[in-house]
Amino acid sequence: xNVTGDGLDRARRLxxxxxxxxxxxxxxxxxxxxxxSDPTLRAEWERLFRVKRAxxxxxxxxxxxxxxxxxxxxxYRRLERSIGWILASVGAIVVVSYGVWTAISEMIADATVxxxxxxxxxxxxxxxxILFVSVVxxxxxxxxxxxxxxxxx
Amino acid sequence: xxxxxxxxxxxxxxxxxxxxxxxxGDLVARHMRQAYFVALGLVGSHDDALDLSQDAxxxxxxxxxxxxxxxxFFPWLYQIVRRLSFNFLRDSKTRRExxxxxxxxxxxxERDPAxxxxxxxxxxxxxxxxxxxxxxxxxxxxxxEFQGLKYREIAELLGIPMGTVxxxxxAARRSLADELDGKL
Numbered sequence: 001x002n003v004t005g006d007g008l009d010r011a012r013r014l015x016x017x018x019x020x021x022x023x024x025x026x027x028x029x030x031x032x033x034x035x036x037s038d039p040t041l042r043a044e045w046e047r048l049f050r051v052k053r054a055x056x057x058x059x060x061x062x063x064x065x066x067x068x069x070x071x072x073x074x075x076y077r078r079l080e081r082s083i084g085w086i087l088a089s090v091g092a093i094v095v096v097s098y099g100v101w102t103a104i105s106e107m108i109a110d111a112t113v114x115x116x117x118x119x120x121x122x123x124x125x126x127x128x129x130i131l132f133v134s135v136v137x138x139x140x141x142x143x144x145x146x147x148x149x150x151x152x153x
Numbered sequence: 154x155x156x157x158x159x160x161x162x163x164x165x166x167x168x169x170x171x172x173x174x175x176x177x178g179d180l181v182a183r184h185m186r187q188a189y190f191v192a193l194g195l196v197g198s199h200d201d202a203l204d205l206s207q208d209a210x211x212x213x214x215x216x217x218x219x220x221x222x223x224x225x226f227f228p229w230l231y232q233i234v235r236r237l238s239f240n241f242l243r244d245s246k247t248r249r250e251x252x253x254x255x256x257x258x259x260x261x262x263e264r265d266p267a268x269x270x271x272x273x274x275x276x277x278x279x280x281x282x283x284x285x286x287x288x289x290x291x292x293x294x295x296x297x298e299f300q301g302l303k304y305r306e307i308a309e310l311l312g313i314p315m316g317t318v319x320x321x322x323x324a325a326r327r328s329l330a331d332e333l334d335g336k337l
Contacts, residue, residue: 013319047330050337055298061260
């Protein structure tokens with residue numbers, strides 16, 4: 001008699017538990033009965049058991065011991081670098097902003113620069129600031145409300 | 154993990170949250186092997202597993218304030234290692250690079266010189282078959298076979314029902330059986 005439908009799902013789970021030795025005594029008897037009554041299931045059990053034996057004879061390769069000795073230092077180095085990047089980025093933003101502000105102030109004060117160039121530069125700066133604020137606001141909003149934020153990409 | 158060890162870990166997390174870098178270093182020392190082997194099982198390359206597991210600790214340090222000290226540290230870290238590894242595997246560029254620099258990440262439990270050639274060939278075949286599994290099936294197989302976790306522990310770690318653990322394991326072993334048909 002061949003097992004089908006929900007019974008087959010149950011039989012497959014029992015086979016997994018049997019192969020991994022996680023069956024209770026009652027479940028073990030249930031599996032034995034199923035295997036005895038269904039030759040197809042019995043054949044599949046034997047195939048799966050061969051896979052278990054093959055993977056069970058292997059393990060993950062150990063790295064050389066030096067890897068563990070240097071592991072922590074690398075984590076610390078990476079932490080330092082990430083802090084370095086944050087500081088450098090903040091510094092760069094401050095310096096560049098100051099430079100742009102100074103250049104624009106001088107340009108506005110310079111009477112030889114035509115008014116439409118001044119207006120163009122001002123529009124460029126105001127536009128860039130609006131875009132920056134808009135992107136930051138959107139990022140913060142998505143971060144707070146995105147229902148899929150914990151889903152692995 | 155015993156109660157004493159659990160309490161010691163809780164203490165380390167609280168100290169790390171208070172800014173004690175040595176305490177965080179102790180957490181790294183406790184879990185670096187497990188984090189590395191999880192990543193190795195998922196991505197199948199020593200260099201990448203090292204890189205990803207270390208990156209996971211850096212991210213863990215940055216997010217240390219969000220850790221719940223009353224819960225075990227490793228399941229929380231595992232989610233970071235897992236996400237980094239999955240993203241790595243799904244990156245088509247890194248997939249091409251991985252194929253070009255394929256390494257041996259499995260080895261025989263016992264080395265018998267008389268069977269060395271045969272075992273090496275079988276290991277290579279099994280390794281390739283595992284690399285061809287879907288990510289989620291591979292993950293469950295690695296946790297069961299090479300991390301030695303019980304179904305209940307895998308279910309807790311991944312936040313899925315035990316039935317799903319068994320279904321994924323069945324799918325993984327069925328795929329391996331199909332791919333290795335006649336070679337085992």
